[in-house]
Amino acid sequence: MTGNARRRSTGRALALCLLAWLVPTAGHFALRRRGRAAIFAVLLLVAVVVGIHLDGELHRVVPGQPLTMLFTLGAMGLGAPYFVLRHGLGYVGVPEAAGFEYGTVFLLSAGLMNLLLVLDVWDIATGVKD
Amino acid sequence: MSHFLLMTLYAALLGVFFATLWKRERRAQLVLFAKIFGSLVGGAILLGWLMYFFPSGPPKPFP
Numbered sequence: 001m002t003g004n005a006r007r008r009s010t011g012r013a014l015a016l017c018l019l020a021w022l023v024p025t026a027g028h029f030a031l032r033r034r035g036r037a038a039i040f041a042v043l044l045l046v047a048v049v050v051g052i053h054l055d056g057e058l059h060r061v062v063p064g065q066p067l068t069m070l071f072t073l074g075a076m077g078l079g080a081p082y083f084v085l086r087h088g089l090g091y092v093g094v095p096e097a098a099g100f101e102y103g104t105v106f107l108l109s110a111g112l113m114n115l116l117l118v119l120d121v122w123d124i125a126t127g128v129k130d
Numbered sequence: 131m132s133h134f135l136l137m138t139l140y141a142a143l144l145g146v147f148f149a150t151l152w153k154r155e156r157r158a159q160l161v162l163f164a165k166i167f168g169s170l171v172g173g174a175i176l177l178g179w180l181m182y183f184f185p186s187g188p189p190k191p192f193p
Contacts, residue, residue, distance in 0.1 A: 039150050043143055050139065054131075102136045109140070113147055120151060130154070 013125035020121040022079045024114045027121035040117055047110035048081065056103020057093035058086055077111035077118075141170035 020027025024044050028037035059071035076082050085091040093107075094100060123129040131139075145167035149159040 036150055039146065043147050046139075047143055050136075054136075099131070099136070102133075102140075106140065109144070116151065 009126070013122055016121050016125045017118050020118045021077070021114065024079055024081065025117065027117065028124075031121065031124050033124065040113075044078075044110050044113060047106045047113070048078070051103045051106035051110065052085075052091065054099030054103030054106065055094035055097035056100060056105070056107045057095070058082065058091055058107055059104075060086070060092070071108060074108050074115070075111040077113075077115035078107075079114060082111065137174055138171055141167045144170065 016027045016030055019030060025037045025041040028034075028040060059068060059075040061072050062068040093103065097103070120129070145163040148166055149163040153159040153162050
């Protein structure tokens with residue numbers, strides 16, 4: 001592969017990763033892995049809906065608590081839905097709710113799963129995986 | 131929803147996710163799903179039974 005072709009390929013992979021982060025499972029759809037993309041979309045949707053139904057926390061950075069930065073990065077892995085929920089709909093969660101802890105885990109897991117999907121898109125786009 | 135149902139749902143979600151992400155053949159996917167799901171649910175039940183032998187008891191009074 002020539003230098004230009006390699007740069008184009010890397011640029012395309014980066015663009016797909018950005019798309020995959022912003023719109024969960026869109027990267028797999030763009031790479032024509034539609035079956036897997038549909039399964040991942042259902043899984044992420046279920047995790048987010050259950051998390052919100054249980055009033056779980058959508059993490060944000062709390063001054064003086066450095067661990068919240070890691071949690072927030074994980075939750076932000078959800079991409080655009082995180083910002084829509086957090087800033088568009090003003091969702092924060094209800095700490096007094098009975099399912100708060102479980103809901104928080106579901107929401108955080110959805111973000112982390114999408115980050116793993118971004119890495120998978122990178123592997124597929126660069127030819128490491130099929 | 132009960133704690134057990136939520137735990138089972140969470141284990142199923144993770145099992146399907148990693149089986150789909152890491153394996154391509156149907157049989158390998160089923161095996162990995164069974165391992166992840168069984169480890170999470172079975173491990174939680176086992177831990178719950180082990181905790182039976184270490185009851186927390188009543189809270190200690192303030193000194």
